[in-house]
Amino acid sequence: MSGLLNESFELPCGVKLQNRLCKAAMTERMSDAGCNPTELHCELYRRFARTGAGLQITGNVLVDEVHLESRGNVIMDESSSKEALKSWASAAKSPDNQVWVQLNHAGRQTNRFHTQKPLAPSSIQLKKLGLFGRPKAMTEHEIMKVIQQFVYAAKLCQEVGFTGIQIHAAHGYLLSQFLSPKTNIRHDKWGGSIENRARILIEIVKLVRKSVGPSYPISVKLNSADFLRGGFSEDDSLEVIKMLDALAIDLLEISGGTYERLAFFEAGFETKKDSTVKREAYFIDFALRIRQVSDIPLMITGGFRTRTFCEEVLASGELDIIGMGRPFITNLDDISDFLAGSIDHLDARIIKSGFKALDDVAEGGYYAKQLIRIAKGKKIQNNLGGISSAIFFLLHEMRPRFLFKRK
Numbered sequence: 001m002s003g004l005l006n007e008s009f010e011l012p013c014g015v016k017l018q019n020r021l022c023k024a025a026m027t028e029r030m031s032d033a034g035c036n037p038t039e040l041h042c043e044l045y046r047r048f049a050r051t052g053a054g055l056q057i058t059g060n061v062l063v064d065e066v067h068l069e070s071r072g073n074v075i076m077d078e079s080s081s082k083e084a085l086k087s088w089a090s091a092a093k094s095p096d097n098q099v100w101v102q103l104n105h106a107g108r109q110t111n112r113f114h115t116q117k118p119l120a121p122s123s124i125q126l127k128k129l130g131l132f133g134r135p136k137a138m139t140e141h142e143i144m145k146v147i148q149q150f151v152y153a154a155k156l157c158q159e160v161g162f163t164g165i166q167i168h169a170a171h172g173y174l175l176s177q178f179l180s181p182k183t184n185i186r187h188d189k190w191g192g193s194i195e196n197r198a199r200i201l202i203e204i205v206k207l208v209r210k211s212v213g214p215s216y217p218i219s220v221k222l223n224s225a226d227f228l229r230g231g232f233s234e235d236d237s238l239e240v241i242k243m244l245d246a247l248a249i250d251l252l253e254i255s256g257g258t259y260e261r262l263a264f265f266e267a268g269f270e271t272k273k274d275s276t277v278k279r280e281a282y283f284i285d286f287a288l289r290i291r292q293v294s295d296i297p298l299m300i301t302g303g304f305r306t307r308t309f310c311e312e313v314l315a316s317g318e319l320d321i322i323g324m325g326r327p328f329i330t331n332l333d334d335i336s337d338f339l340a341g342s343i344d345h346l347d348a349r350i351i352k353s354g355f356k357a358l359d360d361v362a363e364g365g366y367y368a369k370q371l372i373r374i375a376k377g378k379k380i381q382n383n384l385g386g387i388s389s390a391i392f393f394l395l396h397e398m399r400p401r402f403l404f405k406r407k
């Protein structure tokens with residue numbers, strides 16, 4: 001079956017995606033002690049490359065060695081091993097695909113096992129299972145340093161052979177914290193109006209573009225909203241999109257939620273709107289509003305599971321690229337058939353632990369463990385339970401910091 005999903009797509013920078021399917025970012029948690037990629041990364045990404053998806057976005061790679069999203073993250077800074085990064089990039093590359101690195105700084109969502117006092121726009125603590133310390137509000141100097149860290153990492157991606165980058169400004173990490181009036185109560189030029197809250201993101205995009213040149217793909221992952229009262233709203237998001245529209249970016253990926261509300265994991269979570277639930281993918285109603293204010297190529301990630309629905313939204317012009325995460329784990333061997341049209345449905349598996357407070361870590365742990373199994377050449381463990389997944393996750397995070405010694 002041919003279809004719109006198989007059609008190529010040219011990005012504003014001139015790079016062509018061979019089809020409209022993207023493996024969205026999924027944190028790998030399998031670095032070595034120096035926080036460099038390993039043979040496990042290479043094997044995992046060889047598997048992803050074989051699916052035929054036109055675009056692979058890596059799991060988040062951190063630009064700062066303290067502010068990790070998870071133990072086992074890859075870090076890209078002056079101490080990184082260029083050899084290890086080159087091996088990863090070349091393993092992930094097929095003749096036709098694009099491989100982009102997602103760059104991130106976790107800000108206040110850095111857990112206590114990494115630091116008791118993370119940096120954030122304002123000193124507003126994330127209260128979740130006691131896992132996060134009270135952050136320190138960043139100084140102007142610290143903000144400028146973070147901007148430079150993103151620029152350095154982006155240039156390094158280009159140097160070692162990745163074919164593009166994505167800046168993570170979603171899911172409640174540092175850039176998303178700046179965007180939200182709930183976590184950013186600054187009174188200087190980095191807080192207040194949406195222009196000020198978006199300033200750090202806009203500065204990063206401008207400087208990265210200057211550094212990597214006009215023909216290197218730059219994407220931004222942004223929340224449609226964080227679904228918290230007084231937080232980042234759809235109207236805020238549209239304002240940021242207008243600002244991004246004025247810059248030369250190549251792909252806008254829309255997701256939603258933060259650690260306080262993991263909207264990116266659950267269908268209908270954001271509004272419980274019938275239309276959203278009926279329409280399979282999350283955040284999709286927002287696409288129509290985006291199209292009215294922006295021409296940036298648009299990808300939405302979250303909930304896509306049937307070929308029929310992918311074709312429907314591509315045909316309606318609501319979006320350009322389909323982003324998928326978990327099916328690249330649960331249905332890894334089926335993705336090429338899905339692209340070919342011989343399989344229509346992929347799994348939609350939601351993991352529960354039986355304890356509401358643990359469900360987020362159960363979901364994260366389940367998929368984290370499966371990714372590691374795939375990277376080791378094993379089959380996924382279908383019967384892995386919610387409690388075991390949560391325990392796996394917490395033990396993984398608690399691995400002591402001294403085991404991860406960087407040069």
Ligand SMILES: Cc1cc2nc3c(=O)[nH]c(=O)nc-3n(C[C@H](O)[C@H](O)[C@H](O)COP(=O)(O)O)c2cc1C
Nearest residue numbers: 024025026027059060264301302303324325326367
């Ligand atoms: C194991 C796992 C790790 C993830 N890591 C990241 C990440 O590093 N960066 C990111 O932006 N999203 C991350 N996500 C979210 C996915 O990119 C995606 O937005 C989410 O899974 C919803 O899409 P899906 O319904 O197709 O899975 C992760 C999801 C999973 C399951």
